[in-house]
Amino acid sequence: MVNVTYDAxxxxxxxxxxxxxxxxxxxxDIAWTLASTALVWIMIPGVGFFYSGLLRRKNALSMIYLSxxxxxxxxxxxxxxxxxxxxxxxxxxxxxxxxxxxxxxxxNQPSAxxxxxxxxxxxxxxxxxxxxxxxxxxxxxAERGRLGPLLVFVFVWSTIVYDPIACWTWNPNGWSYKLxxxxxxxxxxxxxxxxxxxxxxxxYLGKRRGYxxxxxxxxxxxxxxxxxxxxxxxxxxxxxxxxxxxxxxxRATEACIVTNLAASVGGLTWMFWDYRxxxxxxxxxxxxxxxxxxxxxxxxxxxxxxxxxVLFGFMAGTVCNFATQLxxxxxxxxxxxxxxxxxxxxxxxxxxxxxxxxxxxxxxxxITSIPGGWLDHNYRQLGIQLADSVSGLSYxxxxxxxxxxxxxxxxxxxxxCDEDAEILGIDDAEMGEFAYDYVGIESxxxxxxxxxxxxxxxxxxxxxxxTSSQESDTEKDSQVIPSTAT
Numbered sequence: 001m002v003n004v005t006y007d008a009x010x011x012x013x014x015x016x017x018x019x020x021x022x023x024x025x026x027x028x029d030i031a032w033t034l035a036s037t038a039l040v041w042i043m044i045p046g047v048g049f050f051y052s053g054l055l056r057r058k059n060a061l062s063m064i065y066l067s068x069x070x071x072x073x074x075x076x077x078x079x080x081x082x083x084x085x086x087x088x089x090x091x092x093x094x095x096x097x098x099x100x101x102x103x104x105x106x107x108n109q110p111s112a113x114x115x116x117x118x119x120x121x122x123x124x125x126x127x128x129x130x131x132x133x134x135x136x137x138x139x140x141x142a143e144r145g146r147l148g149p150l151l152v153f154v155f156v157w158s159t160i161v162y163d164p165i166a167c168w169t170w171n172p173n174g175w176s177y178k179l180x181x182x183x184x185x186x187x188x189x190x191x192x193x194x195x196x197x198x199x200x201x202x203x204y205l206g207k208r209r210g211y212x213x214x215x216x217x218x219x220x221x222x223x224x225x226x227x228x229x230x231x232x233x234x235x236x237x238x239x240x241x242x243x244x245x246x247x248x249x250x251r252a253t254e255a256c257i258v259t260n261l262a263a264s265v266g267g268l269t270w271m272f273w274d275y276r277x278x279x280x281x282x283x284x285x286x287x288x289x290x291x292x293x294x295x296x297x298x299x300x301x302x303x304x305x306x307x308x309x310v311l312f313g314f315m316a317g318t319v320c321n322f323a324t325q326l327x328x329x330x331x332x333x334x335x336x337x338x339x340x341x342x343x344x345x346x347x348x349x350x351x352x353x354x355x356x357x358x359x360x361x362x363x364x365x366x367i368t369s370i371p372g373g374w375l376d377h378n379y380r381q382l383g384i385q386l387a388d389s390v391s392g393l394s395y396x397x398x399x400x401x402x403x404x405x406x407x408x409x410x411x412x413x414x415x416x417c418d419e420d421a422e423i424l425g426i427d428d429a430e431m432g433e434f435a436y437d438y439v440g441i442e443s444x445x446x447x448x449x450x451x452x453x454x455x456x457x458x459x460x461x462x463x464x465x466x467t468s469s470q471e472s473d474t475e476k477d478s479q480v481i482p483s484t485a486t
Contacts, residue, residue: 036243040128046232053225058425060435093175136194140201187299188392195343251365258309265313266293292320295345300353308356354385
């Protein structure tokens with residue numbers, strides 16, 4: 001039986017027989033951390049909707065599916081050995097051991113993150129970070145990736161890439177943690193690692209069919225999905241950053257304030273940069289900027305004040321906006337600009353954290369003590385932040401590339417789909433299910449003069465070609481009509 005009782009204030013007490021001490025867990029902190037767990041969970045399908053809306057409709061469902069698949073795979077991986085590899089208290093500076101394999105003895109002992117919440121609460125909270133990270137990365141397979149092998153890729157990548165970076169960043173035994181690296185909620189483990197992995201995936205998969213031509217000069221098929229995904233992400237990010245305080249205190253409140261402010265400024269900044277080009281107020285631009293602001297503030301959210309967060313948002317909205325042009329300069333096909341938004345945004349956040357971190361903000365929880373950044377005349381902090389960023393970038397890129405090429409030569413595990421599947425759409429080719437009842441892809445399946453031949457594919461049923469005078473206007477409108485007469 002677990003040795004837990006309640007004290008006079010109603011807080012949970014656990015008796016540690018090994019040290020003959022009573023450890024007190026605050027129920028308010030537990031409640032806030034569990035609520036934050038749910039908030040971060042909703043971000044994962046939020047990523048799916050955000051990615052889905054940006055694609056062509058024939059690939060819309062696959063991204064939403066991948067978000068749910070990733071939750072399931074990583075939940076098992078985290079139970080199996082992921083938590084132990086990241087947070088075992090006998091870990092090396094680089095990766096943990098299997099002390100907590102299968103979550104053995106992960107229940108009532110103090111957590112690696114805070115003595116005010118038990119390990120099991122910290123475990124489920126950190127699971128959500130582990131789950132969203134590979135989902136951010138595998139958005140790079142959009143429109144040209146096989147879904148089956150991604151089950152294996154997510155499990156392996158989480159084990160070999162995410163868990164070691166999480167260990168060296170957040171585990172008290174990790175080299176970056178001991179060096180004094182400041183990463184409140186995942187600038188390097190979540191955003192730099194996933195964004196760099198997306199670059200590696202994009203380079204491995206190669207360009208989509210029609211890259212560089214008018215064929216791929218399409219606009220997002222469903223801007224509502226983009227906005228909906230942003231809503232889920234922005235909403236959940238209060239738990240992502242605020243919950244990382246692992247306590248319902250002033251530091252958590254400060255993290256929520258700067259998170260919202262950076263997102264707001266980032267969204268406006270990106271939108272204004274886009275307005276200068278087309279003189280249009282872009283919802284997609286605003287959403288992209290808001291995400292970049294959220295990414296940048298993530299490592300600094302528990303260390304910087306509100307004035308600094310305005311700069312975080314502005315710099316992220318500016319730098320990430322211009323970073324989207326890197327794919328044209330270096331000729332790689334990053335379909336969803338994941339590297340520009342997450343890897344570059346994460347580096348921006350880490351650097352600004354080194355400059356603007358303040359001991360007074362970190363100490364708002366009454367526990368944390370740091371030397372601060374340049375504002376507190378701790379000039380070495382910037383070097384530490386750069387070292388952590390470069391380590392995350394290089395490790396994620398190299399290991400992701402190795403994983404992809406090993407899978408490439410294992411029968412059945414090659415991620416790149418064939419050209420026929422790419423033309424038909426991943427939803428139809430890989431799932432046989434669709435985001436919508438009708439997906440018009442006849443323009444890619446047939447030459448223009450064959451439109452009236454009743455081509456099928458990409459929808460639940462072939463296009464009706466009846467000539468009855470009773471055919472409704474709705475049915476006519478649903479057909480693809482050639483733009484020129486033959």
